Amino acid sequence: MFDSHLATKPQAETPPRPMPFRAAPDGDPLEIVSDARGLTARDLQGSACGWWSLEHTAQGVVLDWAGACAEEPKERETLAAIEAIFADQPHLQALHLAHALARLPGLARSGLISRRPDIPPRITQEAFFQQPRLWLGDARPPYPVRHVFTEGRRHPLRPDTPSGTVYRRYLPWLGRTLSLRVLEVERDLDRFHRWMNDPAVAHFWQEEGDLAQHRIRLERTLETPGIVPLIGCFDDAPFGYFETYWAREDRIAPHCDAGDFDRGWHVLIGEPEFRGRPHVAAWLPSISHYLFLDDCRTQRLVIEPRADNARMIGNLAKCGYALLKEFDFPHKRAMLGVQLRERFFNELGWIPQPPHPGSVPRPDPRFT
Known part of the structure; x- marks a missing residue:
């Protein structure tokens, strides 16, 4: 016979799982999942293929490589992670890269990375959204x-x-x-x-x-x-x-x-x-x-x-x-x-502006 008090006991709510971000650099689909530890890229079979950490510093937001099946970060997965970050923080003007990511040759060749002696290498959102390989595939x-x-x-x-x-x-x-x-x-x-x-x-x-x-x-x-x-x-x-x-x-x-x-x-x-x-x-x-x-x-x-x-x-x-x-x-x-x-x-024209329901809040000063 079951215990009546168990039937009325409130059940702990399971927090909703974050919605994965979908990206397709070079036409190959990936999912990016964000949590307190950073970002994880996974293929459509659910296998993880890259991890990144995200740190908020006095100089800005810094993306760093945290490891994966491969010893070095891959360019395609890194581009997908960067797109997910800009989508989550749409008024983030620039994202700084730790040195392992800044060494990726394709990012430098495409003109994505800007360098100054006083701050870490960075990618501006303005330059990033001019990269056809993220959205055109071929x-x-x-x-x-x-x-x-x-x-x-x-x-x-x-x-x-x-x-x-x-x-x-x-x-x-x-x-x-x-x-x-x-x-x-x-x-x-x-x-x-x-x-x-x-x-x-x-x-x-x-x-x-x-x-x-x-x-x-x-x-x-x-x-x-x-x-x-x-x-x-x-x-x-x-x-x-x-x-x-x-x-x-x-x-x-x-x-x-x-x-x-x-x-x-x-x-x-x-x-x-x-x-x-x-x-x-x-x-x-x-x-x-x-x-x-x-x-x-x-x-x-x-x-x-x-x-x-x-x-x-x-x-x-x-x-x-x-x-x-x-x-x-x-x-x-x-x-x-x-x-x-x-x-x-x-002016980041791909982001909806008020009064559209999809518009985003004003910039957070921590991320500008």
């Missing part, structure tokens, strides 16, 4: 410059359209991974057709039509040099369509004095549940981040939403786009928005 080197003409416009020859997933980033405030993959007609036609005929989308895009029309439209887009159509996903579930282009060859060029490597983009959010503020704070900075990473020579991003699209224009302003002017296309009056590379990385 990052392409800059394409050689060779000028050609398209419809009377002189511009650099563009690389071939990529395939598969081109960008992937874990968003800890959503607990989801955002990815961008190149559209595939057979895979995405029905979805694109449904989205274009959604009244909320059709109001701004004005591209309603039947399945055959939309098939032709997508096939032509994929065949057009310099235009890359992308499907945006949260945890691999598609939510929207992004059409990226080189501004020099686009109709926007005369209105913004487009440079050789300026990029532009259009967007539609097809799934209504992803149209709220927490999600726009994820996808809008992420498309900007992807386009800046795709070619290190890109200094400006441009966008031309309809001038009466107040919600989109407001979101652009909150995410660092300067709204320069209204102007007329044959089919619409547009607003020119411009994002500068320097502003995006200097």
Whole structure:
């Protein structure tokens, strides 16, 4: 017979286990777990492959190597750990490295490590988020410059359209991974057709039509040099369509004095549940981040939403786009928005800002 007092005795609560941070340097997924002892990297099978300690000193936050299966720290796992730290402390301007980590040759070659005689070597968040290998996986080197003409416009020859997933980033405030993959007609036609005929989308895009029309439209887009159509996903579930282009060859060029490597983009959010503020704070900075990473020579991003699209224009302003002017296309009056590379990385543009629900608190003075 069981003891009645045992049934009513309050059970001790088990503290929640910390949510692992997900990273994929060079396209290889890893999980980073933080606790009081520091950080642990593990592969998808759960095997630990690296340990780091984190110390708060008078000079700043110092990351040190604590050991692993290998005798020396590995660059890939260390990059994943650094990304996890910046995600946990988003206003940390720089992370100092102990000497074992500062000796990693790839970090120095990529320009990540800055050195001064009076402080330990360090990595700034501004430099770190300009490293394509953290989020692009199979990052392409800059394409050689060779000028050609398209419809009377002189511009650099563009690389071939990529395939598969081109960008992937874990968003800890959503607990989801955002990815961008190149559209595939057979895979995405029905979805694109449904989205274009959604009244909320059709109001701004004005591209309603039947399945055959939309098939032709997508096939032509994929065949057009310099235009890359992308499907945006949260945890691999598609939510929207992004059409990226080189501004020099686009109709926007005369209105913004487009440079050789300026990029532009259009967007539609097809799934209504992803149209709220927490999600726009994820996808809008992420498309900007992807386009800046795709070619290190890109200094400006441009966008031309309809001038009466107040919600989109407001979101652009909150995410660092300067709204320069209204102007007329044959089919619409547009607003020119411009994002500068320097502003995006200097002001940590990938971090949601108020009033987005995903925004982070003001900087903690201990970590600046």
